């Protein structure tokens with residue numbers, strides 16, 4: 001399968017090349033040239049083992065590795081989950097299900113994309129004999145997932161920028177307590193968007209990118225999106241047959257990566273009625289889906305920090321499909337966005353989507369409500385998915401993180417402190433981080449000094 005840029009520049013590239021590049025050279029994001037139709041055999045079968053399903057799905061796009069090799073890559077990526085289902089579906093009520101995406105090594109859904117990315121980088125380093133420097137920004141969970149995907153791997157160093165003081169202590173510990181010497185967690189002053197802007201600027205300097213053999217892990221990498229498609233299919237195959245009509249997937253959303261993956265697999269034939277964009281008080285996407293205007297605001301730190309984002313990178317992919325794959329129109333809109341700081345989308349059609357927004361008060365109330373009504377504990381991100389639920393049809397809420405990652409907020413809501421053995425272990429370890437001034441120049445100098 002070939003991949004093309006949402007902005008239409010450059011030649012189509014292979015899966016391996018799109019993976020290695022991350023961002024397309026024209027600044028656009030890679031998307032598959034065509035979306036294949038899901039084989040019906042995937043949908044009617046009872047839940048396949050996760051790795052088998054992932055292989056079936058990914059082999060539609062990765063036509064570079066031979067089957068045996070891809071099976072090995074996929075097995076390596078999804079073997080290290082604490083639940084044998086990887087993404088088990090829990091039923092809370094007749095029409096209410098939770099898809100638990102927090103059984104990976106760093107306890108958030110980001111592991112699904114980044115475990116695969118880690119294995120693919122390893123394969124790339126072996127195949128090409130070239131070392132890489134992985135550069136990314138995180139609002140908390142991407143960084144720890146990337147680090148767990150790459151800690152100790154030969155030929156790779158990992159540099160992760162994060163907004164100092166704006167991620168939870170345990171998230172910071174997951175990044176800074178690995179003991180691996182190829183890992184560089186970098187706290188900066190500012191917000192996630194500031195960190196992301198530095199990464200984008202350095203990635204956009206093609207000479208520097210080439211010289212340092214920089215690789216991306218942010219959700220701009222199309223492989224992350226593809227990896228995340230798989231659990232929507234996995235969820236579908238775990239639903240009782242009576243719950244397979246009129247399905248709404250409710251997705252706690254920040255960067256629009258996770259929910260975009262679901263929408264894409266729906267375009268490939270997964271029967272879904274609706275996607276509910278569940279934002280926290282940083283509600284750019286809520287406003288977009290209600291008004292058609294995409295207009296960033298100031299980031300307000302919230303109880304769901306991994307969603308404290310105003311510029312949703314994957315939105316450009318949605319725009320491209322909304323424009324019926326017209327890359328010229330997408331380029332024009334992105335240029336206008338860059339110039340004006342916002343865009344109003346003409347004839348905005350989002351009939352498959354609904355949106356909700358949760359304040360910090362709502363988050364606490366939802367954690368309490370879910371505990372009282374269903375005797376189930378959700379993390380503050382997942383709690384946004386329980387806002388304004390209408391259970392007249394099947395709803396699948398994606399549980400994006402393990403509640404034990406956010407003990408203070410859970411304690412505040414229900415007076416319980418959830419724990420997880422992997423988190424208890426890192427509480428005693430030494431934190432190692434590398435503070436750098438929040439400018440592209442300073443981060444560039446740090447990379448030049450410490451990179452491979």
Ligand SMILES: *Cc1c(COP(=O)(O)O)cnc(C)c1O
Pocket residue numbers: 108109110140141142219252253254255256257258259306307381382400401
């Ligand atoms: C990253 C993250 C989100 C938001 O996901 P997007 O793909 O950025 O929309 C939600 N919840 C948790 C726990 C996360 O780590």
